[in-house]
Amino acid sequence: MNTSTLGTLAGAVATPAYDRRRVRTGMVHIGVGGFHRAHQAMYADRLMNAGLGPEWGVCGVGVLPADRRMQEVLAAQDGLYTLVVKHPDGSLEPRVIGSLVEFLLAPDHPEAVVEKMAHPDVHIVSLTITERGYNTDPATGLFDEAAPDVRADLRPHAVLRSTFGLVTEALARRRARGVPPFTVLSCDNLHGNGDVARQAFTAFATLRDPDLGGWVAREVSFPNSMVDRITPRTTPDDVATLQDQFGIADAWPVVCEPYAQWVVEDRFPAGRPPWEAAGVQLVEDVAPYETMKLHLLNGSHQALAYFASLAGHRFVHDAGRDPPWSGFLRDYLDHEVSPMLPAVPGVDLGDYKRTVLQRLASAAVADPVSRLCAQSSALIPKYVLPVVRARLAAGGEVHRGAAVVASWARYAQGLDDCGHPLPLVDRQADRIRANAGRLDEDPLAFIADRSVFGDLVDQERFVVPYRRALTSLRERGARATLASLVDESPRPD
Numbered sequence: 198m199n200t201s202t203l204g205t206l207a208g209a210v211a212t213p214a215y216d217r218r219r220v221r222t223g224m225v226h227i228g229v230g231g232f233h234r235a236h237q238a239m240y241a242d243r244l245m246n247a248g249l250g251p252e253w254g255v256c257g258v259g260v261l262p263a264d265r266r267m268q269e270v271l272a273a274q275d276g277l278y279t280l281v282v283k284h285p286d287g288s289l290e291p292r293v294i295g296s297l298v299e300f301l302l303a304p305d306h307p308e309a310v311v312e313k314m315a316h317p318d319v320h321i322v323s324l325t326i327t328e329r330g331y332n333t334d335p336a337t338g339l340f341d342e343a344a345p346d347v348r349a350d351l352r353p354h355a356v357l358r359s360t361f362g363l364v365t366e367a368l369a370r371r372r373a374r375g376v377p378p379f380t381v382l383s384c385d386n387l388h389g390n391g392d393v394a395r396q397a398f399t400a401f402a403t404l405r406d407p408d409l410g411g412w413v414a415r416e417v418s419f420p421n422s423m424v425d426r427i428t429p430r431t432t433p434d435d436v437a438t439l440q441d442q443f444g445i446a447d448a449w450p451v452v453c454e455p456y457a458q459w460v461v462e463d464r465f466p467a468g469r470p471p472w473e474a475a476g477v478q479l480v481e482d483v484a485p486y487e488t489m490k491l492h493l494l495n496g497s498h499q500a501l502a503y504f505a506s507l508a509g510h511r512f513v514h515d516a517g518r519d520p521p522w523s524g525f526l527r528d529y530l531d532h533e534v535s536p537m538l539p540a541v542p543g544v545d546l547g548d549y550k551r552t553v554l555q556r557l558a559s560a561a562v563a564d565p566v567s568r569l570c571a572q573s574s575a576l577i578p579k580y581v582l583p584v585v586r587a588r589l590a591a592g593g594e595v596h597r598g599a600a601v602v603a604s605w606a607r608y609a610q611g612l613d614d615c616g617h618p619l620p621l622v623d624r625q626a627d628r629i630r631a632n633a634g635r636l637d638e639d640p641l642a643f644i645a646d647r648s649v650f651g652d653l654v655d656q657e658r659f660v661v662p663y664r665r666a667l668t669s670l671r672e673r674g675a676r677a678t679l680a681s682l683v684d685e686s687p688r689p690d
């Protein structure tokens with residue numbers, strides 16, 4: 198697929214209804230993975246299909262050498278790719294997305310990346326660089342000044358290689374040239390993602406030059422945003438199906454669920470696309486939406502994933518449709534998560550929870566459980582532990598949250614309930630594995646790691662159900678443990 202073959206697809210699938218030659222780059226996006234292509238680039242495409250915002254085309258940037266394949270595929274396809282929405286009834290809805298009009302690979306062309314961001318037509322630099330990309334110490338929440346990429350980018354005349362080095366240099370050039378700064382828009386799953394980005398970029402700029410750091414803190418806007426759309430990794434089957442069913446030869450399509458939500462704090466002094474017309478919610482305060490999403494959706498993912506892996510479920514829907522899992526999730530959301538949630542403007546939490554559970558039960562999306570079990574040491578503290586702490590503080594029940602932590606501990610021991618090995622993909626893998634390895638002699642060894650769990654090991658109301666769940670997991674397995682936790686009493690709505 199490329200510009201010259203696009204005409205042959207029109208009619209069979211949706212293609213850009215706008216003239217891509219007239220699209221100008223107004224936004225640079227760092228971290229063009231599956232999610233950006235299923236979400237922010239889709240909203241930009243939707244806007245342009247509505248005849249709006251041709252000045253808001255996207256230039257993708259890959260900062261890591263591993264982004265080379267994306268650069269090569271997009272170059273061969275003139276930036277075009279197919280977004281395949283997988284509906285619960287099994288039908289596929291492909292659409293060719295045209296909003297990515299440029300792509301630069303920073304390891305090859307760092308200077309071009311900096312100049313692109315410094316260009317006066319660019320008003321937003323957005324990010325999906327994963328949670329780790331913000332270079333924040335999980336224990337202290339502070340920017341890690343000692344990281345090798347950061348040290349390297351702070352050297353005089355460095356060939357810039359980190360997001361921080363590249364973005365800060367572009368901001369410094371704009372400042373020197375009298376061009377107003379762009380807005381930095383984080384689209385990663387983080388509490389207060391804009392605040393985290395502000396802290397990280399300000400810290401880096403200050404290390405480079407305290408005066409520049411002060412200017413970044415004062416002049417650059419870092420809106421918070423809540424992002425949502427389940428986007429599993431593309432498989433070879435996805436590529437083949439697109440070719441067989443629709444005749445589209447796309448080397449790297451993206452697949453996702455139908456659901457999509459983007460709630461953005463409306464702080465764009467340099468201007469923004471008229472996103473409202475594409476279904477984006479622009480609000481004053483993102484926090485309630487973000488708390489709701491991270492604890493109900495991402496929290497459910499964590500609550501489901503380790504139990505599912507232990508029981509041999511490969512896909513999220515295998516578990517999402519299985520009564521012990523669906524029952525446990527409903528109880529967890531109703532009795533432990535919901536009480537700590539704020540009121541969310543315009544949202545009926547009962548409906549939202551039902552939708553979450555339906556999304557997790559959709560076989561069409563085929564989201565592998567293994568995707569949710571990676572980097573647990575970053576995810577559990579974000580999605581699960583805040584709920585536990587809030588319930589403890591309120592004097593409420595925590596036995597389901599404690600069981601989720603126990604399921605992670607059991608998972609980290611490395612074998613499922615049939616003795617098959619389980620992978621441990623985690624930047625703290627060595628420590629996590631060592632802690633889990635001592636569980637048989639000391640059941641508290643896992644949660645004694647204060648860098649992950651804080652003082653939970655001292656909280657009797659958490660420790661008792663945690664130990665009980667761990668013992669049950671060892672003696673009876675994941676399925677029976679979950680079944681024993683399902684509440685038969687009537688549910689709040």
Ligand SMILES: NC(=O)c1ccc[n+]([C@@H]2O[C@H](COP(=O)([O-])OP(=O)(O)OC[C@H]3O[C@@H](n4cnc5c(N)ncnc54)[C@H](O)[C@@H]3O)[C@@H](O)[C@H]2O)c1
Nearest residue numbers: 228229230231232260261325326327330385386426427428
């Ligand atoms: N996949 C989803 O369902 C989903 C949904 C909502 C939000 N998100 C958010 O999007 C992020 C990316 O998810 P994805 O599915 O696109 O993953 P992906 O693996 O397809 O892409 C990750 C991208 O991040 C870049 N990246 C990783 N580490 C980086 C670093 N240190 N510096 C700069 N760039 C870096 C990679 O180069 C790549 O382009 C997630 O971490 C999450 O915060 C994902």
Ligand SMILES: O=P(O)(O)OC[C@@H](O)[C@@H](O)[C@H](O)[C@H](O)CO
Nearest residue numbers: 386424425426427428495498569
């Ligand atoms: O992206 P993570 O690693 O923070 O969490 C894994 C999944 O829960 C996440 O990717 C969800 O699929 C996504 O947040 C849905 O919008």
